[in-house]
Amino acid sequence: MEERYNSQIILNQIGGEGQKKLARSSAIVIGTGGLGSSVLTYLVAAGVGRVGLVDFDTVAPSNLNRQFLHGESDVGRHKAISAKESLAALNKDVEVIAYDDRLTDKNAASLLSGYDLALGAVDTYDVRFVINRAAAALNLPYIDGGVNGFFGCIMFSNPPATPCLNCVYPHRSEHKGPIGILGATAGVIGSIQANQAILWMLGAHNSIENKLLMYDALNMSIRLIDINRDAKCTVCGKMPAGATDGGKT
Numbered sequence: 001m002e003e004r005y006n007s008q009i010i011l012n013q014i015g016g017e018g019q020k021k022l023a024r025s026s027a028i029v030i031g032t033g034g035l036g037s038s039v040l041t042y043l044v045a046a047g048v049g050r051v052g053l054v055d056f057d058t059v060a061p062s063n064l065n066r067q068f069l070h071g072e073s074d075v076g077r078h079k080a081i082s083a084k085e086s087l088a089a090l091n092k093d094v095e096v097i098a099y100d101d102r103l104t105d106k107n108a109a110s111l112l113s114g115y116d117l118a119l120g121a122v123d124t125y126d127v128r129f130v131i132n133r134a135a136a137a138l139n140l141p142y143i144d145g146g147v148n149g150f151f152g153c154i155m156f157s158n159p160p161a162t163p164c165l166n167c168v169y170p171h172r173s174e175h176k177g178p179i180g181i182l183g184a185t186a187g188v189i190g191s192i193q194a195n196q197a198i199l200w201m202l203g204a205h206n207s208i209e210n211k212l213l214m215y216d217a218l219n220m221s222i223r224l225i226d227i228n229r230d231a232k233c234t235v236c237g238k239m240p241a242g243a244t245d246g247g248k249t
Contacts, residue, residue, distance in 0.1 A: 002093065005047055018202050019047060023093075025201040028052035028115040030103055030131055032083035034066035034181055035121035035145050038190025039197075041069070044087045046198055050095045051087070054111060055079040056102035066183030103127055108134035117200060119193055120144040123179065125172045132157060132165040136236050141200065145193045149180050150217040152189035156196060156208045159229065159236035167230040168212060185217045 008014050014022075025048050029039050032055040043051050057079050059070045067079075074082040084098035099111055112118050112134050120131045120142065128144055135142035141158040144165055157164045192215075196208060211224040231237055 004091075008046065013199075013204055014202065021203070022047050022198065022201055023049045025117075026050035026052070026115045027117045027119060027197055027201075028054065028112055029119045029121055030054045030127065031121035031123075032067070032069055032079045033057075033063060033121065033123065034183060034186030035147060035190040035193065036083070037067050037069040038187045039119050039121050039145075039194045040083060040087055041090065042191060042194035043197060044091045044094045044096065046194075047091065047093060048198070048201065049093075050097070050115075052097045052099060052111070052115060053080060053083055053087075054099040054101060054103050055083065056100060066181060066186045068183075103130055105130055105133065109138060112140055113138055115140070117197055118142045119197060121190060121193070123147075125169070128165060129172075133235055136164050136239075143193050143196055143200075145189045147181050147186045147189050150182055150185050152185055152215040152217075154189060154192055154196070154208060154213040154215075155227070156200075156206060156211075158209075160239040162210050163227050163229040164233060164236040166235040167233045168227050170230065170233070182217065185215075188217065189215060 005019050009016055009019050027043055027048055029036050032040065032053055040053060059074045059077050059079055059082055061075055063070060069083040069086045070079060078100050080098040080100040084096050087096045108130050118131060118135050118140055120128050122128055131142060136159055144155045144157060146153050155165060156162060200206060210227055212227050214223045214225060
């Protein structure tokens with residue numbers, strides 16, 4: 001095992017066997033922006049064996065306050081390519097696969113299949129629910145993250161053991177116009193997403209299962225709100241009640 005992982009291998013919750021689990025694990029992250037930069041960086045740095053990333057956009061100057069996988073020299077370049085280059089330079093042990101494509105209902109299943117876990121790091125409800133539908137259909141755990149200004153939220157979805165995103169937000173509406181985002185707030189939410197993904201890969205206790213995590217940077221508070229499955233949910237309502245082992249084996 002490379003010396004680079006020593007600081008996490010000495011943790012009782014990881015150890016040598018846990019590090020091997022991470023090396024055998026895979027995750028796909030949709031979005032390489034403010035959330036995605038943190039999620040992807042920490043998954044790759046931790047030694048998760050295979051990491052996919054999906055993004056169709058190009059780098060704009062307004063991205064640079066929070067999207068640290070991209071730099072000034074990347075303005076105008078495709079984010080998927082820029083992000084892959086940055087991550088490849090960070091850890092050569094990890095297989096980084098870039099999908100320079102827009103995620104839609106038509107291609108979501110094919111992109112997400114073959115991975116152990118999906119993470120959403122996008123800024124629209126439309127795409128978050130595309131991921132949610134595909135993940136539920138594939139029985140793939142999904143960690144959703146969202147940021148608005150100084151506030152953020154995270155949800156772990158893995159029906160039938162948990163609600164899906166549609167259970168919790170059945171009547172969503174898109175914000176009109178630009179959304180203000182502090183880069184540090186996006187970094188906090190993305191880091192928590194990565195932390196929860198790693199714990200799930202290790203088979204550790206999932207403290208946000210059946211919870212909605214709400215983060216308020218202005219008041220420096222985190223709340224965990226109980227959430228429940230909707231038996232009439234149009235995405236997961238027909239899935240039989242049951243439970244999973246709570247983590248990857």
